[in-house]
Amino acid sequence: MITVLSGGTGTPKLLQGLKEIVDPSDLTIIVNTLENDYFSGVYVSADIDTVLYTMADMINDEFWYGVKDDTFITHERLEELGCGELLRIGDIDRATKIQKTQLMQKYGLKKACEIQAENMGIKSKIIPMSEEQSDIKIITDMGELEFHDFLIKHQSEPKVLDLKFSKVSPAEGIIEAIKNSEAVIIGPSNPITSISPILSLEDVRDALKETYTIAVSPIIGSDAVSGPASKFMEALGVEVSSVGVASLYQDFLDNFVIDTQDSNLESQLNQIVNKVTITNTIMNSLDAKKNLAQIIIDSIP
Ligand code: GDP
Secondary structure (H helix, E strand, O other): OEEEEEOOOHHHHHHHHHHHHOOHHHEEEEEOOOOOEEEOOEEEOHHHHHHHHHHOOOEOOOOOOOEOOOOOHHHHHHHHOOOOOOOOOOHHHHHHHHHHHHHHHHHOHHHHHHHHHHHOOOOOEEEEOOOOOOOEEEEEOOEEEOHHHHHHHOOOOOOEEEEEEOOOOOOOOHHHHHHOOOEEEEOOOOHHHHHHHHHOOOOHHHHHHOOEEEEEOOEEOOEEOOOOHHHHHHHOOOOOOHHHHHHHHOOOOOEEEEEHHHHHHHHHHHOOOOEEEEEOOOOOOHHHHHHHHHHHHHOOO
């Protein structure tokens, strides 16, 4: 079994490649839940839904959010009724979220995801990192903001001064999944708001020390490929580079995959990581995703 730690953009791109070259039933995907919350009366677990849609070949991979070719009839009607939505939720996506909300209230988030994955014909295991509600605050030059207010309402524009999130307990089965895996892959996800929340769960770092762990850098040069990762890293005093990312994972990391554009960092990285793999990590086509996935799988001892 291979376990993947995922957020909602960079790692799902890699999952599109991985699921083509690995038997999906051999994959367990542990997904960030830091930003989960209720919006428009439904529970929104954006990263989980992105992973579900990715594995079911339904993802809108232009935005890495929602379902491809979705319609927005309900969203538009809500706007007409003067009931604007912070998140623009498509109709099919909303149906998923309504079902998840109901299942979650009855069985908890983990079981809800399991049922939905089965309904969508997904063979991989998709586990939320926690069943507990996280609390995240982004401290900016405009004051303290909720995550989605920062990301959507303010388009990630405010200067980030600090970021705080509450501690939650790991969902059942996560530690076992990591320990029983041949390898753990940390995809190129935001190291601060997607991967750190998973790493901060009790016993996760220790379990990773016992398992061969490969991470792909989401930073190329001195910026993220997309999204606000560099702003968050800077606010927390982490160097915005692959070296900065590696420093966050160095206590358990066995192999760090960086982009060819960063090959000049190899000797510096060799001082903090056992193995450095240099390849193209920009996943702008299915071939690029499969190639990167294959290089990662081939590197597992
Ligand atoms: P979020 O939940 O939407 O924030 O998404 P993730 O945390 O999964 O992913 C965001 C990170 O993915 C960003 O820091 C990007 O730099 C990184 N990313 C997106 N696409 C690529 C890519 O093609 N290659 C690499 N190396 N990183 C990527």
